[in-house]
Amino acid sequence: MLPPVDPVVLQRNPNFEVLYKDLCSRKLNPNGSTRDTKKQRVHDEIRKSLTTARTNLLASQILIDSLSDLPSKAAHLPPDLHPCIETVTAQLNGQVASSDREILSGDIALFLDALGPISAALSTQLNHTASLLCTIADPQHQISTTSLPAKATALQNEATHDLPHALAEAHVTLTTITSTLLATHLALLETSIRILEQTQHGALSRHAKSSAELVRARAQVLGLQAKMHALTHAPPAEYIAALKAFKKALGSGERALRDREGIARREMEVYEKAGGKGMRDLARRKEGLVREIERVEGEVGKLEVGRAK
Known part of the structure; x- marks a missing residue:
């Protein structure tokens, strides 16, 4: 048997559905093996013959069993027929030896003579069994035999x-x-x-992020408000005067710095013209002047100390 396929897959693929049904119904047997038509026909005939034989056997067995139960279930049956029915039932079941059949021939003859009432009782018993089977087959609805x-x-x-x-x-x-x-x-x-x-777990981080975004938005709003105020309102006169004074001070300071820069440049030019020898001579002269100043300061200090005494 092929594995079942989802009905949705079959609906989405109609060609596959046709192929799947053809394989299940014509190409493959229920056990999954490949179906051979010729062998299958032979097997069907054998199966049909077997079914017929089994049906006949079961029908015979049902008749024999019903006949054996007939004396105990058919109340209207005459009591003198019970022994012959039991004898015939035993013979049908193979319980009577061949040598004893001649002795029991009288019971068999009595059974054949009373075949009409026995058949009627047996038919009644079989109809009752069939009605019970109908009830078992469909308990909710009464069906006919x-x-x-x-x-x-x-x-x-x-x-x-x-x-x-x-x-x-x-x-x-x-x-x-x-x-x-x-x-x-x-x-x-x-x-x-x-x-x-x-x-x-994320409440604190979201709160901090939201607070930072709120502060950032407020700062942007304040910056825009300050810019709008500066564009729409003129600055006061004191503020303008202070700016002018500051600009003037910056100008005078710039001129002083430029003068100092010029003096420094001229001194550098003098030093460059003096060369290395002149610079060494100036250094010796400076060193001598420094020693002379230190000597004079020392003598002055001694004089001041002596005067204080």
Whole structure:
């Protein structure tokens, strides 16, 4: 048997559905083996003969069993027929030896003479059994004994073909529903975890971020307000006078710096013209002057100390 296919797949692929049904109904046997038409026909004939033989055997067995139970269940049957019925039943079951058949020929003759009432009682018993089978076959609706073979065939087909196929389809549907349920459960868990992270673990960080964004927005608003105020309102006269005085002071300071720069440049030019020898001579002269100044300062200090004494 081929594995069941999801009905949705068959609906989306009509050609595959035709191929699948053809394989299941014509190309393959129920056990999954390849179907051979010629051998299948021979097997069907053998199966039909076997079914007929089994039916005849079961019918004979049912008649024998019903006949053996007839003395105890048919109350209107004459008591003198009970021994002959039991004898015939034993002979039909093979319980009577061939050597004893001649002795029991009288009972058999009596059975054949009373075949009419025995057949009527047996028919009544079989009709009662058939009515019980009808009740078992369909407990909710009373069916006739004539429709019992069709009902039995339908129940057999349902048990051997329809129910297994429906069970396979239900299994596929259940598998699909289970997969969808698991996917939904996974999405639910992910959403729950995300909600927990946002409500429990991310509250402080979101609060700090929101506060920083609020401060930034307020600073931008204040900056825009200051710019609008500066563009729409003229500065006061004191502020302008202070700016002019500051600009004038910057100008005089700039001129003084330029003068000092010129003096420094001229001194550098003098030093460059003096060369290395002149610079060394100036250094010796400076060193001598420094020593002379230190000597004079020392003598002055001694004189001041002596005067203080």
